[in-house]
Amino acid sequence: MDLEINRQALIPVVQQIVSAVAAWIRESGVSPGTRLPSIRQLAHDNLLSQSSVIEAFDRMVAEGLLASRHGSVFFVAAQPAVSGPATECQWYEGAERDWGVFTDSPLGELKLGCGWLPDSWRENDDISYAIREITRTDIAGVFNYSTPLGLPVLREQLLKRLTQIQVASSVDRILTTHGASHALDLLIRTLLKAGDTVVIESPGYGNLYSLLTFHGVKLLEVPRTRSGPDLQVLEALLAIHHPKCLFINSLYHNPTGTSLSLLVAERLLQLAHARDFLIIEEDVYGDLQHASCTRLAALPHDDRVIYVASFSKTLSSALRVGYLTANEATIAQLVKVKTLTGMGTSRFAEAVVATLLANGTYRKWVQRLRRRLSVEMATTLQLLEDEEWEVFAVPAGGMFLWARPGVEERSTLHAHARRLGVLLSPGALFSPTGERSDWQRINVAYAGDRRAQALFRAMGPAGSSPPF
Structure with a gap:
């Protein structure tokens, strides 16, 4: 063999x-x-x-x-039979609802537009070691609630990480959450009420739009450019409206892969002071950074910025460990809502992450991850260029590209994708209004698969007919 x-x-x-x-x-x-x-x-x-x-x-x-x-x-080993009704599809952000499972595809499914790493990229041994270490040294703690702010040993590690990226904080100003989505939900519940207005980027995170709308919050849409929110559009909106918050994804933006420039960041902070609004900065892909970068929370902001991050994208979406840092008054409010709505976070999951941070395993893992994604990014960009796809921007890192076929006739894209067993995340998912778009989020960690490459070629200048 x-x-x-x-x-x-x-x-x-x-x-x-x-x-x-x-x-x-x-x-x-x-x-x-x-x-x-x-x-x-x-x-x-x-x-x-x-x-x-x-x-x-x-x-x-x-x-x-x-x-x-x-x-x-x-x-x-003999594989257990699985009946049809008991089989469930993995949750997939953006999958077209009427597609279901690709039971008619001989090639299986490739989640080309998803927001997480392939299972084959995961390094299970490190997490297994951390779990064994916790059950060996703190088995009693596994059965207990965590503290309201989150596990102290984890918050101490998070403070070290925030200090490394020049985000000023303290252990008492860090709140752990069930991932970034939980952090955003707590912030919306605490800081906003139905009828309030906020600024969001477009394209942007579709689940955030839905969450805000669910709470009755009104959305002001600002286009995302290659260097951040369109300042001209933002300033025009601020001349008319009085938003409570601006939600922004600074580094390796979802879905465009772009990052915030220093000039735009400084202007955003000036506007936040002048127009009296908070900035919610989501940084779930920030650990993938290669070089110097701009975070709003790392600049002087006088408590105008609330910083949100998570380990779900880089380490494990199943562990559901995120966190945020804000001023003491905001943290006090958030703790009440967190305790009321969920009785706290998972002490066990937080202990796993704390162990991986403390022993250096997570740091080494993201270093390897950055190198691997860098290779895949360069390879995918070259393939898209060869097939004359249009790319919104060339990211400095991360896992996303925002691209569309260069051919005039793009209506066959989804037919080609379905035939090849490729799941896309349509551009409409990243629009506050659900507006149709030719743009697609491409996760470069999946783009080396032959099904993705066949799709790129099928929608290139020579792809006049389906390859299968």
């Missing part, structure tokens, strides 16, 4: 073994009970250590892909 292990890749060898053996089982159509080559033979044939193969096989046993006998003989 040739596993084709790439020792220069950023993916750990154990994870490559798991992926290769799983692919062999899936593509070879082997029957349950089929015996795998011995650990010694597989290690010898692929120049691997036996310990790496053992670790990979143990992981696959835990996942139900393999079964073992006498601890050293491994077989393909």
